[in-house]
Amino acid sequence: MGQQPPDFTLVTAAGESRRLSEFRGSPLLLVFHPPGWDPARQAHVDAYNRLIAHLPGVAAARLVSVGGDGPWRSLAFGDDDVSIPVLDGEASAARAFGVEGEAAVFVIDADGLVRWRHVGDPLDDVTLGRSISAAIAPVSARGQWSRREFVATVLGAAITLTLEPKFARAERAAAVMTSTARDVTLNVNGRDVALTLEPRVTLLDALREYAALTGTKKGCDHGQCGACTVHVDGRRTLSCLTLAMMQQGKRITTIEGLAEGDELHPMQQAFITHDGFQCGYCTSGQIMSATAMLAEPWGPNDDDVREAMSGNICRCGAYVGIVAAIQDVRQRRASQ
Amino acid sequence: MIDFEYVTAADLDSAVRAGSTTAARFVAGGTTLIDLMKLDVERPARVVDLNPLVRRDASLASVSDLPNGGLRLGGLAHMSDVAWDTRVRERYPLVSQSLLLAASGQVRNMATMGGNVLQRTRCVYFRDTASACNKRAPGSGCSGIRGFNRQHAILGTSEHCIATHPSDFAVALAALDATVRVRGVHGDRTLPFSTLHVLPGAHPERETVLAPGDVITGFDLPAISFARRSMYLKVRDRASFAFALAAAAVALDVQNGTVRDARVALGGIATKPWRSREAEHALIGKPASAATFRAAANAALAGAKPHKDNAFKVELAKRTLVRALTEVSA
Numbered sequence: 001m002g003q004q005p006p007d008f009t010l011v012t013a014a015g016e017s018r019r020l021s022e023f024r025g026s027p028l029l030l031v032f033h034p035p036g037w038d039p040a041r042q043a044h045v046d047a048y049n050r051l052i053a054h055l056p057g058v059a060a061a062r063l064v065s066v067g068g069d070g071p072w073r074s075l076a077f078g079d080d081d082v083s084i085p086v087l088d089g090e091a092s093a094a095r096a097f098g099v100e101g102e103a104a105v106f107v108i109d110a111d112g113l114v115r116w117r118h119v120g121d122p123l124d125d126v127t128l129g130r131s132i133s134a135a136i137a138p139v140s141a142r143g144q145w146s147r148r149e150f151v152a153t154v155l156g157a158a159i160t161l162t163l164e165p166k167f168a169r170a171e172r173a174a175a176v177m178t179s180t181a182r183d184v185t186l187n188v189n190g191r192d193v194a195l196t197l198e199p200r201v202t203l204l205d206a207l208r209e210y211a212a213l214t215g216t217k218k219g220c221d222h223g224q225c226g227a228c229t230v231h232v233d234g235r236r237t238l239s240c241l242t243l244a245m246m247q248q249g250k251r252i253t254t255i256e257g258l259a260e261g262d263e264l265h266p267m268q269q270a271f272i273t274h275d276g277f278q279c280g281y282c283t284s285g286q287i288m289s290a291t292a293m294l295a296e297p298w299g300p301n302d303d304d305v306r307e308a309m310s311g312n313i314c315r316c317g318a319y320v321g322i323v324a325a326i327q328d329v330r331q332r333r334a335s336q
Numbered sequence: 337m338i339d340f341e342y343v344t345a346a347d348l349d350s351a352v353r354a355g356s357t358t359a360a361r362f363v364a365g366g367t368t369l370i371d372l373m374k375l376d377v378e379r380p381a382r383v384v385d386l387n388p389l390v391r392r393d394a395s396l397a398s399v400s401d402l403p404n405g406g407l408r409l410g411g412l413a414h415m416s417d418v419a420w421d422t423r424v425r426e427r428y429p430l431v432s433q434s435l436l437l438a439a440s441g442q443v444r445n446m447a448t449m450g451g452n453v454l455q456r457t458r459c460v461y462f463r464d465t466a467s468a469c470n471k472r473a474p475g476s477g478c479s480g481i482r483g484f485n486r487q488h489a490i491l492g493t494s495e496h497c498i499a500t501h502p503s504d505f506a507v508a509l510a511a512l513d514a515t516v517r518v519r520g521v522h523g524d525r526t527l528p529f530s531t532l533h534v535l536p537g538a539h540p541e542r543e544t545v546l547a548p549g550d551v552i553t554g555f556d557l558p559a560i561s562f563a564r565r566s567m568y569l570k571v572r573d574r575a576s577f578a579f580a581l582a583a584a585a586v587a588l589d590v591q592n593g594t595v596r597d598a599r600v601a602l603g604g605i606a607t608k609p610w611r612s613r614e615a616e617h618a619l620i621g622k623p624a625s626a627a628t629f630r631a632a633a634n635a636a637l638a639g640a641k642p643h644k645d646n647a648f649k650v651e652l653a654k655r656t657l658v659r660a661l662t663e664v665s666a
Binding site: 180198199200202221222223226229232235236237238240241242243245246289292293296297306307308309310311312 | 338339340363365366374383416420439440441443576
């Protein structure tokens, strides 16, 4: 263990060549299945769900079915579909790893070293889950996987040779890209994120679909609900009504960038303390709007808060808790 | 949203050139354009981003004093920055109020002065590509005239269009008759705000006198001392974040109980920002009284042509104007 794996070239579904070594920096799973293996078989779907049960932080996801044929497979999760590339015919890669004709799993960490391997016998869900978990954990901030990291990574593993989530998304985007797509660098939560985007991609879609930051929510997608609120250079902004290309060179902050490590932003804590949400869908937008609004010259009264927050709609009607949370933060700041 | 060419320009003249085709649109805040592009109402082949111009010329996005005591609002200044500007709040309360009563905190951080007055109508038939709309698809008819027209205009309409101009800020500018500063393919020019928007007539697709490539670089607010006694009163279906059913922008110069000068414009009820010189004539020289204000309101709405669902707007607009005049003269 801890060895460098053989390097080899992958020809992706979009016809693009990439070397395995190019993916260093992100944890990676290589899964080899014997010829004739069909990911859509119910036995395999059941196996994925057993695997899921052993993984931390992904309890909400349950795979219903695997559809499609050819280079793209559609994973149905009841409330969400995700496509990932399936790369067939990589016998040469299997040969390089010494597992031709056999089932095998390799877990490669962010440094490009093999951390775990399993060849031959049917996979032990518990063992596989633990090992994947240990290798992939650094992907997300607190050692828990986001839903999307889980979907694209773990299930990718269960299907066939596949790569980490950013790769899956990049391939999906490549399939529909036109000549207008260009390289864009967005500064999100203090880090530069390099993306290739068409001009029509909104900041919201760039964050969610390309940068894997799904804390920012898509509600109405027309600027009327506030669920997509982020900060641009410290000011609250509707990410659905601006193009990602227009935000180059700006400092973008999303809900993922609000906490200081494991310590919640005071507004996040106040929303919990004052029960400022029910279903939670509008909450990231509410919190982003609330934190920025306190820096604007509004008056101190509840009515001022209601007016200032009128661009954030809560279908559950958690407004009483939201106002209380904001006033709590304001008063704590004033007394400091 | 259909794909398009995204263009940034090194300077204003390059932007003007890039935008000087009918297939191009300028984007600043994006709050109207991106919304309408998602609805397929706008389908530009090219989008020219004006925002980078601010790095070269900060005055495009700022508020600055004019030598005569007026203020210049940069065409790319954001609604929130102008609304909270101390000079605007003190000298032109109606401008600050018109901005703060519009949209939401997020939208105000994005939307700009120039884009605000050029925003498109909220007529539901304009926004729905399955409906007939002479403004969106010239010659296709008007679904609003016989449709659900509660939100629609009662002043300035034609048999081809009854869509309301949605801007609040533009109503304040109409009351002040601000000067519009424009850079176009033939250089700079200025025009009175009252001449910027045109009535729908037989061509509702044409909303302003601007030509392709024209960029609004700013608005000059004239030095009107009594604008310090002004207000923008907005009546809507909910307390916040809604377009006006009726609105009044008023400024009054009252001395010894007599109205010496007046500015009146109405919003939410007309096809363009509606300066009411009729109301001003009914006010000037008269005592600042309830009777005068009611007479001014009657004069302002004398030409109103309500439709099936919006007859209520006639009386609502009158009462809105009377209340604004009453409050500002109190």
